[in-house]
Amino acid sequence: MRDFASELEQRKEAGLYRTRRQISGPQQPVLTSDGNRLLSFCSNDYLGLASHPANIDALRSALSETGLGGASSHLICGHHEAHHRLEERLAAFTKRSSALFFSTGYMANLGVISALAGRGDTVFSDRLNHASIIDGCILSRAKVRRYAHGDVAQLAAMLSETSGHKLVVTDGVFSMDGDVAPLRVLAQVCKDHHALLVVDDAHGFGVLGPQGRGSVAELGLSEEDVPVLVGTLGKAAGTSGAFVAGPAVLMDYLVQKARTYIYTTAMPPAVALASCASLDLIERDDERRTHLQALIERFRREATALGYQLMASHTPIQPIMIGDNWVALALSQALEERGLLVTAIRPPTVPAGEARLRVTFSAAHSHEDLSCLVQALSDCRHLLDTVGVAS
Numbered sequence: 001m002r003d004f005a006s007e008l009e010q011r012k013e014a015g016l017y018r019t020r021r022q023i024s025g026p027q028q029p030v031l032t033s034d035g036n037r038l039l040s041f042c043s044n045d046y047l048g049l050a051s052h053p054a055n056i057d058a059l060r061s062a063l064s065e066t067g068l069g070g071a072s073s074h075l076i077c078g079h080h081e082a083h084h085r086l087e088e089r090l091a092a093f094t095k096r097s098s099a100l101f102f103s104t105g106y107m108a109n110l111g112v113i114s115a116l117a118g119r120g121d122t123v124f125s126d127r128l129n130h131a132s133i134i135d136g137c138i139l140s141r142a143k144v145r146r147y148a149h150g151d152v153a154q155l156a157a158m159l160s161e162t163s164g165h166k167l168v169v170t171d172g173v174f175s176m177d178g179d180v181a182p183l184r185v186l187a188q189v190c191k192d193h194h195a196l197l198v199v200d201d202a203h204g205f206g207v208l209g210p211q212g213r214g215s216v217a218e219l220g221l222s223e224e225d226v227p228v229l230v231g232t233l234g235k236a237a238g239t240s241g242a243f244v245a246g247p248a249v250l251m252d253y254l255v256q257k258a259r260t261y262i263y264t265t266a267m268p269p270a271v272a273l274a275s276c277a278s279l280d281l282i283e284r285d286d287e288r289r290t291h292l293q294a295l296i297e298r299f300r301r302e303a304t305a306l307g308y309q310l311m312a313s314h315t316p317i318q319p320i321m322i323g324d325n326w327v328a329l330a331l332s333q334a335l336e337e338r339g340l341l342v343t344a345i346r347p348p349t350v351p352a353g354e355a356r357l358r359v360t361f362s363a364a365h366s367h368e369d370l371s372c373l374v375q376a377l378s379d380c381r382h383l384l385d386t387v388g389v390a391s
């Protein structure tokens with residue numbers, strides 16, 4: 001039998017061992033973590049809607065209307081009008097013909113990729129795509145070709161030497177780098193090579209583009225340009241679940257074929273109604289995005305002035321590149337001693353030698369919160385000098 005205990009020991013020795021902290025109370029910038037209060041800069045609640053009173057009220061009143069459990073899969077008797085209402089709302093919000101609601105973004109990517117590509121087909125995937133896309137590619141049994149991050153020229157060359165059905169998959173906003181995929185050129189290259197483009201906008205949805213319609217809408221790209229759009233509701237929307245949006249024929253096809261849609265219990269319908277309420281907030285609350293952008297720009301100015309190496313990102317994901325696993329852990333630990341929660345991200349989530357602190361911002365952060373972060377980063381800056389990782 002495999003020696004699981006010694007594998008865990010090896011992980012610990014390499015600085016790759018992962019632990020969970022226990023949060024109590026609501027998700028908000030000031031968290032109670034294992035009984036201690038910490039100012040968090042690591043959640044994906046980009047708009048501060050996870051504990052918004054309007055969403056909580058919507059969930060409470062939806063529960064009395066729909067009850068709690070999903071009770072069955074969508075194709076048996078679990079497809080509630082609440083799910084349907086959310087799908088219509090999501091289609092309108094993303095300006096797509098139709099939408100299909102999944103229980104999580106992970107399941108959406110697995111289901112969509114494995115349904116839209118199979119044996120004999122080829123899936124082209126950006127090297128920095130999220131784990132759920134990588135796993136969806138594996139599950140599809142299609143041939144998988146990975147192109148260098150954002151390298152559309154390399155993708156075009158690969159597409160031109162491939163025949164048969166071709167699927168191109170990319171994150172819209174890359175989850176660990178915060179940069180946006182070159183979506184306009186990707187869309188054109190996919191059209192030129194008759195490839196079906198899937199964009200997972202988990203981190204752009206709610207944050208980027210007019211009224212938070214996402215990274216694809218930010219560039220004015222239509223359903224014709226990006227036929228398959230995936231988004232999650234557990235991040236900026238502050239609720240739970242995910243969706244895919246696009247032409248009705250594709251949604252119909254997914255209902256028939258996406259195993260992670262078919263073989264699972266439907267999400268509690270009340271959560272779908274809470275997501276509808278959250279979409280109302282996302283759509284009308286431009287001030288949240290304006291405030292968020294101001295925080296991001298100020299952080300970039302001040303952290304760069306301290307000598308930290310940031311990445312090419314204008315999104316709420318603002319990683320500080322460190323490199324070494326142990327230094328990333330030491331900086332994260334030193335910040336925690338100062339009352340701040342910023343997690344170190346290590347391989348295999350990021351490539352070897354690219355450990356980083358993944359700083360994320362929320363519209364629920366105040367400028368005073370940001371000042372605390374910058375002060376703590378200034379106090380801890382010396383930790384990087386020994387290994388020469390700062391710019």
Ligand SMILES: Cc1ncc(COP(=O)(O)O)c(C=O)c1O
Nearest residue numbers: 104105106130171175202232234
């Ligand atoms: C790009 C991307 N896609 C999909 C997911 C999965 O979404 P969910 O958390 O809803 O499962 C995540 C993060 O978790 C992500 O970063």
